[in-house]
Every structure is written in structure tokens, then in C-alpha cells.
Amino acid sequence: MSVPPVKRPGLLELFLAFAGVAVVAFGGALPWSRRLIVERRRWMTAEEFNETFSFAQFLPGANMINFSVVFGTRFGGAAGAAVALLGLIGPPLVIICVVALLYARYGNLQTLGHILSGIAAAAAGLLIAMTAKMAVPLFKRGEYVGPIIAALVFVAVGPFSLPLQWVLIVLAPLSVAIAWVRR
Amino acid sequence: MNSNPLGSLAVHFALLSLFAIGGANAAIPEMHRIAVEIERWMTERQFTDAFALAQVSPGPNVIIVTLIGYHVAGLAGALVATAAMTGPTCVFAYVMTRLWDRFKDAPWRAAVQTGLVPVSIGLIAASAYVISGAAVHTWLAGAVTVATAALTFFTRLNPLWLFTAAALAGLTGYV
Numbered sequence: 001m002s003v004p005p006v007k008r009p010g011l012l013e014l015f016l017a018f019a020g021v022a023v024v025a026f027g028g029a030l031p032w033s034r035r036l037i038v039e040r041r042r043w044m045t046a047e048e049f050n051e052t053f054s055f056a057q058f059l060p061g062a063n064m065i066n067f068s069v070v071f072g073t074r075f076g077g078a079a080g081a082a083v084a085l086l087g088l089i090g091p092p093l094v095i096i097c098v099v100a101l102l103y104a105r106y107g108n109l110q111t112l113g114h115i116l117s118g119i120a121a122a123a124a125g126l127l128i129a130m131t132a133k134m135a136v137p138l139f140k141r142g143e144y145v146g147p148i149i150a151a152l153v154f155v156a157v158g159p160f161s162l163p164l165q166w167v168l169i170v171l172a173p174l175s176v177a178i179a180w181v182r183r
Numbered sequence: 184m185n186s187n188p189l190g191s192l193a194v195h196f197a198l199l200s201l202f203a204i205g206g207a208n209a210a211i212p213e214m215h216r217i218a219v220e221i222e223r224w225m226t227e228r229q230f231t232d233a234f235a236l237a238q239v240s241p242g243p244n245v246i247i248v249t250l251i252g253y254h255v256a257g258l259a260g261a262l263v264a265t266a267a268m269t270g271p272t273c274v275f276a277y278v279m280t281r282l283w284d285r286f287k288d289a290p291w292r293a294a295v296q297t298g299l300v301p302v303s304i305g306l307i308a309a310s311a312y313v314i315s316g317a318a319v320h321t322w323l324a325g326a327v328t329v330a331t332a333a334l335t336f337f338t339r340l341n342p343l344w345l346f347t348a349a350a351l352a353g354l355t356g357y358v
Contacts, residue, residue, distance in 0.1 A: 022242050026346055027314070029243040030307070031335075039339065051296045054303035059279055061272025062245035063206035069276040074284070081277050089269060092242025093249055097261055099240050100253050103232070111354065116239045118327060118353020120318040122346050123238070125331025127311040132336055135304050146301040153305025158312035164205050168302070176298030183294050 009043060011076050011083050017041070018068055018087030023095070027123020029064040029088065031130035043075070046137050053134075058172075064088065145182070149175045188256045189263050191222060196248055196267035203272075207245035208310055214251065224255045238314075245269065323357045 009017060017036060025032040030053070037043050044052065052074075056066035065085065072084030106112060138146035149171060156167045195217050203210040211234065218224045225233070233254065237247035245268060252264025286292045319325045331345045352358055 024343055025241045025243070026239065031342070035342070050300045050303070054296065054299045055280075055283065056276065057206065057303050057306065058204065058299055059272065059276050060202060060204055061200045061276065062203070062243055062269065064243040065245055065269050065273065066276045069273045070280045073277055073280040078277065081273070081280075085269070085273055088243060089265065092240065092246050093261065093265060095242065096237070096240050096246050096249050097253060097258065099236055100250055103236055110356075114356050114358065115350045115353045116235070117318075117324065117358045118349040118351070119239050119346055120235075121324040121327040121353075121358055122331045122342075122349030124311065124315040124318040125328040125333075126335055126342050126345070127307075127314060128328070128332040129335035131304065131308045131311045132332075134307065138301055138304065146297075149298075149301040150305040150308065153302050154308040154312070156309075157306060158309035164209050164306075168204065171305075172299060172302050175302050176295050179298035180291070180294040183290060183297075 009041070009075055011079055014072060014076055014080055015083040015087040018072075018084045019091050020087075022088050022091045025092070026119055027126055030067075031126045033064065033067065034130055034134070037071070046134070050134055050137060145175075145178055149178075188224075189259060192252050192255060192260055192264045193267040195222070196252075196264050197271050200268045200272045201275075205306060206310075207243070207247065208313075211247070214247065218251050224251065229254065321357060323352060323355070327352055327358060 018033075021029055021032045021036055034049055034053075038046055038049050052070055053063070053067055056070045057063050059066045059070075065088065068084040068088040069081045072081035074080075076083070135147070135150065138150060153167060153171055156162045156171070157164060199210055199213055199217065203213075215230055219227055219230050230251075233247055233250040237244065237250055240246060246265075248268040249261045249265045252260035252262070254260070256263070283292070315328055319328055327349045331342070331349065334340055334345060335342055349358075
């Protein structure tokens with residue numbers, strides 16, 4: 001059951017929220033953003049999050065960067081977009097430069113490599129769980145078209161590694177057309 | 184190497200970003216082509232290392248662009264590459280959000296949204312598949328991945344605990 005959003009974040013809150021996500025976002029920012037926005041702060045329902053992420057994903061550019069702009073725009077206009085973006089990109093930019101320096105000096109240490117392998121395995125697990133959570137709203141009310149489309153895209157792009165643009169050119173319009181007919 | 188590396192970084196990444204539908208990970212092959220084959224900024228090994236570092240470093244996946252920029256021209260390169268990769272598309276995203284929300288109640292907008300959501304989820308599932316394939320080479324790594332997925336799905340545990348445990352498991356050298 002989804003709970004309706006109760007609060008709207010202010011600019012400072014928006015900046016801190018995205019900066020907070022960014023500094024812990026191992027394995028990409030999507031799982032951590034969803035956890036914050038849907039599960040903890042309840043700024044969006046699971047469905048709203050899916051729609052907003054999907055819109056951001058179909059715009060050119062990096063998904064989560066676009067997501068921060070779309071989310072920021074909706075909650076605080078141009079200023080909201082700017083602070084959300086700065087929060088998401090600023091801290092990681094500093095961290096990655098430090099990492100680059102450290103790596104240049106200690107990159108061959110075996111221990112570091114071992115720790116990173118562990119973290120990479122956990123990051124993969126986190127992404128799998130978040131995919132499952134995002135897929136839950138697709139299965140409401142005995143719906144079957146959404147799950148089938150999602151499965152087709154997954155199989156084509158994942159195991160079969162077909163070119164992304166061809167998969168999107170075929171399946172995205174098809175999916176929208178079906179949604180239009182069944183509206 | 185080009186005499187004006189900052190200029191080439193800006194042009195390459197701004198162009199790349201405008202054609203990057205499906206996110207930064209989908210653009211990795213093109214980044215590889217630019218950085219290793221066309222401009223010869225990096226060796227194959229350096230690119231692979233940059234990709235791995237960007238994966239394990241916190242933040243959005245696009246941060247690999249910052250690393251490439253850093254490698255080419257230090258801090259200035261890092262800033263220019265990141266700004267080029269995110270600036271133009273962010274302006275576009277802002278304008279599109281404003282336009283899109285103007286049609287909030289249009290029936291076609293609802294259909295487009297309903298239609299695109301499952302495609303998006305399929306894409307995320309595919310990237311979870313690819314990333315798992317790259318991360319899991321041993322049975323212990325598989326166990327870490329499965330345990331993290333299950334605990335994140337069924338509990339509200341902070342994933343940072345799981346990452347700490349995974350880093351410790353990694354220390355054994357069997358992951």
C-alpha cells in the first residue's frame with residue numbers, strides 16, 4: 001500500500017538530501033535515492049518515483065543527474081533543480097578526486113582490491129533488490145502488460161545484449177501504444 | 184595528445200551527453216572509444232581501472248567522466264569534463280520538465296508515462312544483471328550479492344551495514 005506524500009522539502013533540505021544520498025551512494029545513486037525519497041521521507045509514492053525516474057531516463061544524459069533536476073524542478077523550480085544537482089554531483093566530485101589520488105599512490109595494494117570486490121558484490125545485490133521494489137507497482141490489480149514489457153526489455157538488453165537504441169525504438173512506442181489503447 | 188585538452192574534453196563530453204539515452208552506463212562503450220581509441224588519453228588498463236573506481240566510489244555512475252577528465256588535465260580537467268557531461272543535458276531536462284508538467288492532465292501524457300515505466304524497469308533490471316555478472320566471480324561474492332539483495336528487499340536495514348559486512352568479507356580475499 002502506498003502512502004501519499006506528506007511534506008514538500010525546502011531548498012536547503014533538498015540540497016542536504018541529495019548530498020546525503022551522494023556520499024553513501026556506492027554502486028550508483030538510484031537505490032539510495034529511492035530509499036530516501038520513497039521509504040524514509042515519503043516525498044513520493046512508489047508509483048510517482050517510477051514515473052519520475054522513467055521520465056528522467058528517457059531524457060538524454062546521465063539518469064540520476066537528470067532525475068535530480070526533474071525532482072528539484074518539481075519541488076523548487078529552477079533553484080530546486082540547481083541545489084538538487086549540486087548536492088548530487090558536488091560531494092562525489094571531491095571524493096572521486098581524492099580516490100584518484102589515493103589510487104595513483106596505493107592502487108596496487110592487494111588489500112584495497114579485496115575490499116573493493118566485496119563492496120562491488122554488495123552494490124550488485126542492492127541494485128537487484130531495488131529493481132524488485134520498483135517492479136512491485138507493475139503487478140497491481142492483476143496487470144500483465146507492464147510485467148511482460150519489462151521482461152522483454154530485460155531479456156533483450158541483459159542476457160541477449162542487443163543494442164539499446166534498437167530495443168528502445170521498438171519496445172518503447174509499442175508499450176506506449178498499448179497503454180493508449182487500454183487507457 | 185591534443186594541445187588543448189580542456190577544449191576537447193568539453194566538446195567530446197557535451198556531444199556524448201546529448202546522445203546518451205539510457206544513462207551513463209549505456210554510454211561507456213562510446214567513452215571508451217573517445218578516451219582510448221580516438222584521443223589516446225588513456226591505455227586500456229587505465230580505462231578499466233577508471234571504470235572500476237567509478238563503480239565503487241559513492242555517487243552517480245556518471246562520475247567516471249570526472250575521473251577521465253582528472254586523468255587528462257588534473258582538477259581543471261575533472262571540472263570541465265563533469266560540467267560538459269551534465270550542463271547541457273540539465274538545462275534540457277529542466278525545460279522538458281516544465282513542458283511536460285504543463286500537460287499534467289493530458290490523456291496522452293498518462294499513456295506515455297504508463298508505457299515508459301515498464302521499459303525503464305526492464306532497463307534497470309538489465310543493468311543489475313550486467314553489474315552482477317561483472318561483480319560476481321566466486322561463490323562468496325555470489326553469497327554477498329544474494330544476502331544484500333534479500334536483506335534490502337525484506338528489511339529496512341541501512342545498506343551501509345551491508346556494505347561494511349561486504350567489505351570485511353572482501354578482506355578475506357575470497358570475494
